[in-house]
Amino acid sequence: MVHHYFDSAQAATFSEVCLKKDSTFEVTYHGFHGAGAVVRHILAASDVKFSNYVPEDWAKEKDESPFGVMPLLKETSSDGKVVHIAEADAIERYLCKKFDLYGSNDFEENLIHTFASNTQAAWMVYLHTYCVPKPPTVKPEIKAAIRETIVSTIFTPWVKNHEKHLVDAGSNGHYVGNKATLADYRTHNLISLVQGFSGEDLISASKTPALWKVKTTIDEIPGVIAWKESEDFKAFAQSNFAILDY
Incomplete structure (x- = not known):
């Protein structure tokens, strides 16, 4: 059926x-x-x-x-x-x-999918190598080693590559054009994870201003501001730290 x-x-x-x-x-x-x-x-x-x-x-x-x-x-x-x-x-x-969160032509749409796909791939590595294995099958020291490996081999090159592309695009808070797209939203999400794992070692307003502009641009959308002030968001955020470590 x-x-x-x-x-x-x-x-x-x-x-x-x-x-x-x-x-x-x-x-x-x-x-x-x-x-x-x-x-x-x-x-x-x-x-x-x-x-x-x-x-x-x-x-x-x-x-x-x-x-x-x-x-x-x-x-x-x-x-x-x-x-x-x-x-x-x-x-x-x-x-x-x-909601019209793609580009104005096929080339721009392909770019958006390309950046979004690369960001999702980084997130999926974290999910399957760090989140799926659970204690007590994985000892804390092994978990810490996995965390360091993700930061050095996945997040570090991601930050370098995406910062460069965003600078090339004009450092205006968007990967393509002058509006938020799927690529921006996925990067906004991954920035939270990267900072949760490495603080400001990789991403900050001073070190990666183009990536930081993506984060602040999404954060300043009125609906996002309201969502982050909601009880659901706050409760989910607390659970995120407890369950996913960021």
């Missing part, structure tokens, strides 16, 4: 809802930022209504999702039509298309 997320019978509804800007959204994810951070930031910045659903017992609900993982997105249009989207990457790309 075709999973309802993938049922082609919803194609017409999907095509209609994806054009609407007045929908409400529900993000299903854990009670921390993690892989749901970019999705939540895009929704907040787009000034739309969204809520966070944190399952109390995901083990009992995971079979309802296509792959048994989160985040998941539910969109309800103003006339009551509903669509569901799974997988962080697919959700982020869907929202960026809906």
Whole structure:
């Protein structure tokens, strides 16, 4: 039986809802930022209504999702039509298309995907080498060594390469053009992780002004300011430190 997320019978509804800007959204994810951070930031910045659903017992609900993982997105249009989207990457790309967070031509869109993909690859190394192994199977000293390796072999070259490209783009807080795109949002998220691991050793206003401009540009969006002041955001931030170390 075709999973309802993938049922082609919803194609017409999907095509209609994806054009609407007045929908409400529900993000299903854990009670921390993690892989749901970019999705939540895009929704907040787009000034739309969204809520966070944190399952109390995901083990009992995971079979309802296509792959048994989160985040998941539910969109309800103003006339009551509903669509569901799974997988962080697919959700982020869907929202960026809906809210015009891509470039003005095919070349710019390809650049945005290139930078966004490279940033996501760095985040995934952290996820699979540092987060997936859990104590007591991994001793603290081994965990610390993994952390140092990620900083030196993944984050350091990422910072160097992306700072250069952002400088070449004009150091205006954006990878492409003069507006926020998927590349900016993913970098904003990774900066939090890099600083959580290395403080200001790699990224700071003085050391990497172009990267820092991306961070402050996203942070200054009114919807993002409101999101960061919300109780959900603060609670998720506390859990992030406890669970993901940043």
